[in-house]
Amino acid sequence: MQMHGKTALITGASRGIGREIALSFAKAGAARLLLVARNPQRLAETAADLESLGVEAIPLALDLSQPIEVNIAIAQAWRDYGPIDVLVNCAGVAHQASFLQLRLAQVEAEIATNLVGMYTVTRLVARRMVAQGGGTIVNVSSLMGKLAAPTMSTYSATKFAIVGFTQALRCELSPYNVRVVSLLPSLTETDMARHLQWFRWVIPVAPEQVAQALMVGLAKDTPEILVGWQSHVASWCNRLSPWLMERVLMITAPAHPRSPFSPELR
Numbered sequence: 001m002q003m004h005g006k007t008a009l010i011t012g013a014s015r016g017i018g019r020e021i022a023l024s025f026a027k028a029g030a031a032r033l034l035l036v037a038r039n040p041q042r043l044a045e046t047a048a049d050l051e052s053l054g055v056e057a058i059p060l061a062l063d064l065s066q067p068i069e070v071n072i073a074i075a076q077a078w079r080d081y082g083p084i085d086v087l088v089n090c091a092g093v094a095h096q097a098s099f100l101q102l103r104l105a106q107v108e109a110e111i112a113t114n115l116v117g118m119y120t121v122t123r124l125v126a127r128r129m130v131a132q133g134g135g136t137i138v139n140v141s142s143l144m145g146k147l148a149a150p151t152m153s154t155y156s157a158t159k160f161a162i163v164g165f166t167q168a169l170r171c172e173l174s175p176y177n178v179r180v181v182s183l184l185p186s187l188t189e190t191d192m193a194r195h196l197q198w199f200r201w202v203i204p205v206a207p208e209q210v211a212q213a214l215m216v217g218l219a220k221d222t223p224e225i226l227v228g229w230q231s232h233v234a235s236w237c238n239r240l241s242p243w244l245m246e247r248v249l250m251i252t253a254p255a256h257p258r259s260p261f262s263p264e265l266r
């Protein structure tokens with residue numbers, strides 16, 4: 001796929017991986033980028049950086065966990081700045097905790113942003129892409145969408161769901177010339193990773209590497225884009241010997257869940 005002259009909407013574009021994807025699209029000649037995140041200040045900073053590369057950047061300050069607001073804003077954005085050729089669903093949150101200590105509010109936040117938020121935006125955009133005769137949708141999952149990890153139960157569940165959602169959409173929308181791909185980064189040096197306890201032996205990648213892998217994957221028409229050699233090795237080992245991989249995950253996990261009989265859980 002060529003980005004030259006294209007319009008893209010990127011969620012989670014204010015920082016981290018989404019911001020790097022926006023910069024890569026700008027460098028590849030995109031004409032217009034619609035940037036979604038909650039923090040207007042950070043969005044404005046990213047938009048200014050993109051404008052300096054010669055692309056038109058439109059910040060849309062939106063909370064993806066609020067579907068009514070999102071529906072109205074995305075429909076208006078399509079009307080004012082569309083048609084949109086590429087959608088990148090990158091916004092996401094991660095809460096790391098032992099399942100026994102996880103709070104319902106954290107579970108709800110992960111599901112609302114990572115899944116329902118993605119679903120809301122995709123539904124609006126996909127219908128319009130079908131009407132316009134084509135487009136590309138990129139859903140950002142994670143290596144944890146292939147390998148569920150201790151201390152990340154809800155996050156892993158949302159990322160597995162994204163892989164399934166993407167596969168189903170790919171089949172449903174291909175007759176309409178809408179391509180749907182998943183991007184599966186491993187640990188990446190962003191604000192999200194800074195708030196996590198890392199798994200032992202995992203070497204983080206830079207967000208630029210993730211954006212680069214996406215550009216290569218889009219050019220090669222790869223349906224599931226894994227990032228970095230560690231992801232390929234882990235994914236293959238999991239296919240060959242899931243039992244062994246579970247043992248490895250238990251050894252490398254950062255925190256052993258506390259006993260369900262610890263005083264704060266009684």
Ligand SMILES: NC(=O)c1ccc[n+]([C@@H]2O[C@H](COP(=O)([O-])OP(=O)(O)OC[C@H]3O[C@@H](n4cnc5c(N)ncnc54)[C@H](OP(=O)(O)O)[C@@H]3O)[C@@H](O)[C@H]2O)c1
Pocket residue numbers: 011012013014015016017018036037038039040042062063064065090091092093094113140141142143184185186187188189190191192193
């Ligand atoms: N970093 C990693 O190790 C890693 C690994 C695999 C996959 N991923 C995935 O890659 C994606 C990007 O992660 P990242 O590492 O770049 O994280 P990040 O640096 O924390 O950035 C997250 C982005 O999502 C936006 N966002 C979060 N909640 C939102 C909401 N409710 N509504 C709208 N925007 C929201 C944030 O902006 P505001 O806070 O301003 O809203 C920000 O732009 C996520 O889907 C993540 O699961 C990350």
